[in-house]
Amino acid sequence: xxxxxxxxxxxxxxxxxxxxxxxxxxxxISNDAQFITNSFKEIxxxxxxxxxxxxxxxxxxxxxxxxxxxxDPQVFIELNxxxxxxxxxxxxxxxxxxxxxxxxxxxxxKILENVDxxxxxxxxxxxxxxxxxxxxxxxxxxxxxxARIMQRExxxxxxxxxxxxxxxxxxxxxxxxxxxxxxxxxxNEFKPVGTVSSSKVLRTQREKKMESIMSKSQxxxxxxxxxxxxxxxxxxxxxxxxxxxxxxxxxxxxxTSDDVLTVLKEExxxxxxxxxxxxxxxxxxxIFKKTKRRFNWLLLNLFTAVIxxxxxxxxxxxxxxxxxxxxxxxxxxxxxxxxxxxTLAVTIRTIATNELTKNNFNENILKEFSxxxxxxxxxxxxxxxxxxxxxxxxILSLIISISMVLNMIVAGLFGILVPVSLKKMKIDPAIAxxxxxxxxxxxxxxLSFLGIGAYFFL
Amino acid sequence: xxxxxxxxxxxxxxxxxxxxxxxxxxxxISNDAQFITNSFKEIxxxxxxxxxxxxxxxxxxxxxxxxxxxxDPQVFIELNxxxxxxxxxxxxxxxxxxxxxxxxxxxxxKILENVDxxxxxxxxxxxxxxxxxxxxxxxxxxxxxxARIMQRExxxxxxxxxxxxxxxxxxxxxxxxxxxxxxxxxxNEFKPVGTVSSSKVLRTQREKKMESIMSKSQxxxxxxxxxxxxxxxxxxxxxxxxxxxxxxxxxxxxxTSDDVLTVLKEExxxxxxxxxxxxxxxxxxxIFKKTKRRFNWLLLNLFTAVIxxxxxxxxxxxxxxxxxxxxxxxxxxxxxxxxxxxTLAVTIRTIATNELTKNNFNENILKEFSxxxxxxxxxxxxxxxxxxxxxxxxILSLIISISMVLNMIVAGLFGILVPVSLKKMKIDPAIAxxxxxxxxxxxxxxLSFLGIGAYFFL
Numbered sequence: 026x027x028x029x030x031x032x033x034x035x036x037x038x039x040x041x042x043x044x045x046x047x048x049x050x051x052x053x054i055s056n057d058a059q060f061i062t063n064s065f066k067e068i069x070x071x072x073x074x075x076x077x078x079x080x081x082x083x084x085x086x087x088x089x090x091x092x093x094x095x096x097d098p099q100v101f102i103e104l105n106x107x108x109x110x111x112x113x114x115x116x117x118x119x120x121x122x123x124x125x126x127x128x129x130x131x132x133x134x135k136i137l138e139n140v141d142x143x144x145x146x147x148x149x150x151x152x153x154x155x156x157x158x159x160x161x162x163x164x165x166x167x168x169x170x171x172a173r174i175m176q177r178e179x180x181x182x183x184x185x186x187x188x189x190x191x192x193x194x195x196x197x198x199x200x201x202x203x204x205x206x207x208x209x210x211x212x213n214e215f216k217p218v219g220t221v222s223s224s225k226v227l228r229t230q231r232e233k234k235m236e237s238i239m240s241k242s243q244x245x246x247x248x249x250x251x252x253x254x255x256x257x258x259x260x261x262x263x264x265x266x267x268x269x270x271x272x273x274x275x276x277x278x279x280x281t282s283d284d285v286l287t288v289l290k291e292e293x294x295x296x297x298x299x300x301x302x303x304x305x306x307x308x309x310x311x312i313f314k315k316t317k318r319r320f321n322w323l324l325l326n327l328f329t330a331v332i333x334x335x336x337x338x339x340x341x342x343x344x345x346x347x348x349x350x351x352x353x354x355x356x357x358x359x360x361x362x363x364x365x366x367x368t369l370a371v372t373i374r375t376i377a378t379n380e381l382t383k384n385n386f387n388e389n390i391l392k393e394f395s396x397x398x399x400x401x402x403x404x405x406x407x408x409x410x411x412x413x414x415x416x417x418x419x420i421l422s423l424i425i426s427i428s429m430v431l432n433m434i435v436a437g438l439f440g441i442l443v444p445v446s447l448k449k450m451k452i453d454p455a456i457a458x459x460x461x462x463x464x465x466x467x468x469x470x471x472l473s474f475l476g477i478g479a480y481f482f483l
Numbered sequence: 484x485x486x487x488x489x490x491x492x493x494x495x496x497x498x499x500x501x502x503x504x505x506x507x508x509x510x511x512i513s514n515d516a517q518f519i520t521n522s523f524k525e526i527x528x529x530x531x532x533x534x535x536x537x538x539x540x541x542x543x544x545x546x547x548x549x550x551x552x553x554x555d556p557q558v559f560i561e562l563n564x565x566x567x568x569x570x571x572x573x574x575x576x577x578x579x580x581x582x583x584x585x586x587x588x589x590x591x592x593k594i595l596e597n598v599d600x601x602x603x604x605x606x607x608x609x610x611x612x613x614x615x616x617x618x619x620x621x622x623x624x625x626x627x628x629x630a631r632i633m634q635r636e637x638x639x640x641x642x643x644x645x646x647x648x649x650x651x652x653x654x655x656x657x658x659x660x661x662x663x664x665x666x667x668x669x670x671n672e673f674k675p676v677g678t679v680s681s682s683k684v685l686r687t688q689r690e691k692k693m694e695s696i697m698s699k700s701q702x703x704x705x706x707x708x709x710x711x712x713x714x715x716x717x718x719x720x721x722x723x724x725x726x727x728x729x730x731x732x733x734x735x736x737x738x739t740s741d742d743v744l745t746v747l748k749e750e751x752x753x754x755x756x757x758x759x760x761x762x763x764x765x766x767x768x769x770i771f772k773k774t775k776r777r778f779n780w781l782l783l784n785l786f787t788a789v790i791x792x793x794x795x796x797x798x799x800x801x802x803x804x805x806x807x808x809x810x811x812x813x814x815x816x817x818x819x820x821x822x823x824x825x826t827l828a829v830t831i832r833t834i835a836t837n838e839l840t841k842n843n844f845n846e847n848i849l850k851e852f853s854x855x856x857x858x859x860x861x862x863x864x865x866x867x868x869x870x871x872x873x874x875x876x877x878i879l880s881l882i883i884s885i886s887m888v889l890n891m892i893v894a895g896l897f898g899i900l901v902p903v904s905l906k907k908m909k910i911d912p913a914i915a916x917x918x919x920x921x922x923x924x925x926x927x928x929x930l931s932f933l934g935i936g937a938y939f940f941l
Contacts, residue, residue, distance in 0.1 A: 046842075071719045071721075079842070079843060195682075196686055196688060201686070205682045223680070223682040224638075224681040225662065226685055227681055228653045228654055229654070230654065259741070259744060263741040264741060265740065283722060283740055287721075289747055289748050290714075290747050293752055296755050297751070297754050297755050297758065297828050298828050300758070301758075302825055303825045303829055308829070308839065308843070315854050316857045319822070319858065322821065323818060324862075324865070326817065327818060327865060334811055337813070341809075341810060344806050348809075349799075352796045353792055355791055355816070356785070356788040356789065356791075356792055358813070359925075360785060360788060363781060366759045366760075370756050370758070371759075371761055374755055375766045380766045392770050396774050399770070400774055403778070411785075411789060467817075
């Protein structure tokens with residue numbers, strides 16, 4: 026089935042998968058590795074990976090352990106990390122080595138990252154010295170650095186060549202990457218001085234100098250730059266590819282926008298999941314894995330919920346006297362929690378995209394404070410009216426309005442201060458902020474409402 | 484200052500902006516449009532846009548209204564939408580027309596989307612017929628479709644050409660796009676049959692046929708495909724560019740991965756912000772705009788908080804008798820809310836990336852149910868122990884455990900059912916799900932805890 030048909034008719038795609046998976050499972054059971062290998066060749070590696078991800082863990086293990094079945098390296102790198110680490114356990118070091126040999130350096134690194142320390146050394150020592158050296162060097166950089174997503178295969182030429190010389194070199198040299206969007210021009214010390222897009226070379230007369238058509242305003246990415254930062258640069262400057270330089274400003278690699286697509290998507294996705302306390306959960310993870318991943322967050326939340334309960338506990342006597350306090354107390358806490366999460370979500374995205382800087386930090390704190398005051402006053406008025414109609418008690422209305430203004434201001438301020446402080450302490454703000462913010466708004470919500478209530482009623 | 488220096492030394496970047504903005508403001512006041520125009524020419528359009536975004540609304544208005552100042556089209560398209568619509572108000576139709584003429588069709592469309600209906604017609608009628616036709620056709624497709632992000636400038640050749648013929652055509656024809664990653668090969672009816680990357684053309688002998696080096700397994704994007712879907716395809720199949728076809732399968736445009744980068748980033752960002760109820764807020768928005776954007780969500784939340792309070796209100800007598808019920812009641816509701824948000828965040832991302840299909844839907848419902856039961860039992864046990872230690876009351880411990888299991892299961896089920904149902908009703912699940920889910924977990928949390936409490940204590 027052609028990719029085109031699948032895309033144009035989603036239903037075909039679903040049925041195709043379901044039927045196909047059934048056939049595949051029967052072939053796994055009947056030990057027909059040949060059929061599976063052949064049918065994987067007919068579809069895009071990303072689709073084959075998708076199908077393997079949707080097998081049960083059990084069938085996946087059987088498939089990988091089939092005699093005569095070798096997973097295609099291009100399929101392997103398309104699997105999500107969770108399934109990759111699962112499969113790696115069943116693969117021999119030899120099988121992993123042969124996968125690595127067939128991949129470009131950026132893909133090979135992604136796989137090695139999921140292998141445990143001991144096996145990593147065995148595998149590295151089985152690789153040809155050149156490949157080993159390249160991978161070891163990449164591994165020496167931090168996990169989230171540009172070094173890990175760049176490929177070391179690129180096309181560079183000296184700065185005195187003509188277009189004709191370049192084209193002849195490209196035609197004759199077989200040791201170049203399969204495809205490249207840009208040709209890098211380097212000086213005698215291998216420092217990049219400019220780039221020329223492949224299409225520009227195509228459109229220029231042979232006798233012209235490459236230097237005369239190159240674009241100088243290139244973006245040089247230091248090899249240790251954070252990959253999320255690289256993603257922001259690509260997005261900000263609409264890049265298709267960029268060169269990576271080492272500490273001595275020498276050209277060492279190339280990053281293309283398809284690598285960056287994955288980075289940007291993963292990072293933004295992480296923010297959604299981390300804000301909700303799930304971590305890097307995959308849809309294909311099993312029940313126990315999922316339960317375990319979510320457990321810590323819920324435990325932390327239980328702890329903060331108990332703290333909120335302890336605060337309420339201080340006011341047991343007041344609640345016994347005026348039970349309406351118990352009925353209304355969740356309102357202020359919940360409004361604060363929501364206002365806090367609004368500020369938090371905006372702050373976390375602006376931190377991630379480098380829009381929140383030292384320059385505009387104070388201005389933004391002031392903004393959030395003002396928004397807190399404004400929304401606080403508006404919702405103090407609305408909730409006072411609701412409470413007045415419901416309980417017909419002006420004092421109760423007054424209590425809820427005062428604590429509402431207070432908690433909305435607290436929500437705005439901590440919604441911005443908590444993630445910024447965590448970021449300063451080198452903790453990912455998306456992971457931990459929401460627990461802090463909701464704990465603060467819960468505690469202040471209950472404390473202010475019940476405290477002011479106790480003051481007026483006792 | 485070179486871009487390189489800015490990237491390698493973030494501090495320089497910040498100081499640079501702050502100092503530069505001061506200078507710029509003084510030049511705006513002294514009416515020195517020439518200085519501003521010249522200095523913008525020295526930096527990347529994306530940086531110039533960044534600086535304009537960080538001016539106060541007031542100064543921005545003055546800048547745009549300066550005599551002899553014309554904003555560079557390349558700078559204009561780099562502005563965020565919020566600032567674009569603000570500036571468009573100050574521009575004459577003529578100024579907008581001259582910006583549009585200088586942009587590629589995908590960028591021109593983005594600007595037209597922000598112009599009000601009446602002005603749009605004036606502007607369109609001032610454009611050259613060819614440009615007008617192209618833009619009108621793009622506007623006839625839905626706002627989130629591939630048509631809006633594709634460019635109509637691309638390079639296509641007949642399927643019987645040789646590499647040499649292609650290169651000569653590219654060298655001679657001045658009416659081609661500035662840059663292209665791939666050359667599309669079309670048949671007599673202008674239907675795409677294959678693509679050849681520019682680098683592959685460069686590396687092949689002149690006499691070879693283009694058809695012999697083209698890759699057939701191309702992805703054809705229907706012009707009305709949702710742009711988020713396009714983003715997923717690019718990410719999934721690691722594409723750098725792809726061709727867009729109309730209803731008759733004819734080639735009409737090209738999408739490149741730098742356009743898709745922006746789409747993917749925006750979509751993932753929207754999910755974070757929408758889950759928190761903020762919509763498309765920009766850091767540069769003013770206080771009143773931000774307050775207004777957040778108001779509806781908070782109002783909705785006030786409504787749901789009042790519903791939860793009404794539920795508590797049913798049990799006033801019970802709370803008066805056993806005040807510990809009031810102290811503990813937020814725990815179950817809050818745990819349910821958090822467990823629900825976990826499931827919700829995972830579900831929304833899997834819906835967005837097309838990983839949740841009819842095929843695995845039932846399986847995932849069952850998974851969430853099982854996770855709810857597992858986590859419910861675990862946290863029932865933990866909270867029972869906490870309550871037992873705190874209040875030394877086995878009945879209270881029993882009440883909290885039963886309602887905990889119940890609410891965790893409800894949280895898991897509605898965390899997946901709510902977004903899927905909203906999606907079916909064509910409502911963006913990221914926007915409305917969390918209100919529904921937390922209302923349900925609040926109501927069930929209070930109702931089950933207080934209800935079971937009333938049963939045991941009365």
